[in-house]
Amino acid sequence: MTSALLVQRVAKRFGAVQALDGIDLEVRQGEFFGLLGPNGAGKTTLISALAGLVRLDSGQIQVMGCDVVADYRNARRQLGVVPQELVFDPFFSVRETLRIQCGYFGIRQSRERDAWIDEILENLDLTSKANANMRALSGGMKRRVLVAQALVHRPPVIVLDEPTAGVDVELRQTLWQFIRRLNRDGHTVVLTTHYLEEAESLCGRIAMLKAGRVVALDTTANLLHSFSTHALRLRPAPGALLPAALLGRAENKDGMWTIAFDRFEEIEPVLAELRAAGCSLDDLEIGKPDLEDVFVRVMQGKAEAPA
């Protein structure tokens, strides 16, 4: 089956900055794929290259088998991009904006077009604002219109570049509900976000970028399992000392000791050690592996990534 996205040995330099440094990546059709990394890692440059906004120094990118340079017309028809910046054209209403965007993709006026626009508006809770001028919308509403604009031509691949930055909880839920539905219907979704819990709950596979390189690439489950473990976090009562047997495997941060473990059976011996040493506790909790931990470890280079 043709890859939704195929990125091969892609490099791009802006002056002294190597924004993309030999990136290889494949996103399969129907995937919900996460592209994570700190600011300046190259996520937006990569997305811009997919969309034809940035011209590569070397390498190739295909969207649904169409080269983004040689076959740019077809490549762009396959792609819907929600840009990171909150941009809008102040001259038009929401409905005009969406109709114009349809026209840019060669979609003629028809009942089907109008029905699809109505459906998008409904799903993004924009129906009541359809005839409002873009200037009159709140930031969250404008963000929804950006999502709507990316979807008007029913692209099989949807790229969302930090779509929930500065957006309220209600919109996030509405947005993710809709995007999940599109993904279930077969659309490939590529997401960049700084909200790692969102990426963890939505993405089946994740690539982590650092300084223009892919430093981790695997399924979300594997990443969590490879780089992160369960953690027993405990805070001894004032005056109580952690037994020497546990000190070797515990890390202290702000008075809270963290002991990593893989299986729950490993908890009981730890508690037995504490009991035996008479170490009373003020606080105790069990932490699940999370993507933030994985992210931090990968970015600090504490873990070897299966990229």
Add this chain to the structure above:
Amino acid sequence: MSGFSTLLYKEVLRFWKVGFQTVAAPVMTAMLYLLIFSHALAAHVEVYPGVAYTAFLVPGLVMMSMLQNAFANSSSSLIQSKVTGSIIFVLLPPISYRAFYLAYVLAAVLRGLSVGVGVLLATMWFAPLQFAAPLWIVVFAMLGSGILASLGVIAGIWADKFDQLAAFQNFIIMPLTFLSGVFYSIHSLPPLWQQASHWNPIFYMIDGFRHGFFGVSDVSPWQSFAIVATCFVLLSAFTLGMLKRGYKLRA
């Protein structure tokens, strides 16, 4: 609709929605020029035999308004969408650089023509006009607006700030239009300035356009046509080259 026709429609809608600013205001400005200059000079100046100064002034003002507004349309649309970031909506779809160029230039020409027709209708009541060679009127109106529209595309893409665009407009376009024979015949100038005027392509646009009304001009309309058409072809080729390379649009 195709990408081209949608972009053209959007660009026309953009200026039409603010018609007071983009069409009515330039018409008003041209009327004020006509009233002031004709009041001050009509009794003292006769440029062509049998043509009143006020009548002489009208085609020049029509052309000047068309040129300035054609430039303003493409340049302001592009700089605004670049500064606000909304240019991305035009760059993401499968619109070719040729379609991009044609849509921006045609929309700017349409605004130029709208303003030109407005100025003509508003000023023709003040002076009896002839239409000696209507085809020349149409040809020079189209080519002149097309050239300034292309320059607008270049300036809009080149400028990173409104300030730079204003400099382009005020230090290049305005002097060229004002010193091109809108208000006078270049035969009334000293030899040096007459010679200098022949290096100003806008002089040929206005002279050829005026020939369409009165059948007389400072130089042959065919010479003006050759120069103006060559300028249009060269500027179009240059602009298309910029767009093809993605200069300042695609990093």
